[in-house]
Amino acid sequence: MTTPVRKEILHVLEELSQRCPEVRFGQLIVNLSYLAKGPTKEATWDVEDEELLAAARKHLAERLQKQSDAA
Numbered sequence: 001m002t003t004p005v006r007k008e009i010l011h012v013l014e015e016l017s018q019r020c021p022e023v024r025f026g027q028l029i030v031n032l033s034y035l036a037k038g039p040t041k042e043a044t045w046d047v048e049d050e051e052l053l054a055a056a057r058k059h060l061a062e063r064l065q066k067q068s069d070a071a
Contacts, residue, residue, distance in 0.1 A: 009049060031059075032056050
C-alpha cells in the first residue's frame with residue numbers, strides 16, 4: 001500500500017522533474033537526500049520519507065521563487 005507521504009513525494013518529484021528537465025532522476029533523488037541528511041554516502045539509504053518530502057518541498061519552493069524572480 002502506498003502511504004499518503006509517499007504519494008505526496010511522488011507528486012512533488014513529478015513537479016520538480018517538469019521544472020528541472022536537465023536533472024536526471026537519479027541525480028534528483030541523491031540531491032534531495034543530501035539536502036535532507038547532509039552530503040554523506042549514507043544519505044540516500046538513510047533518508048526517511050518525511051525528510052525526503054520536506055527537502056523536495058523546500059527545493060521546489062526555491063525553484064519556483066527563482067523562476068518568479070527571473071520573470
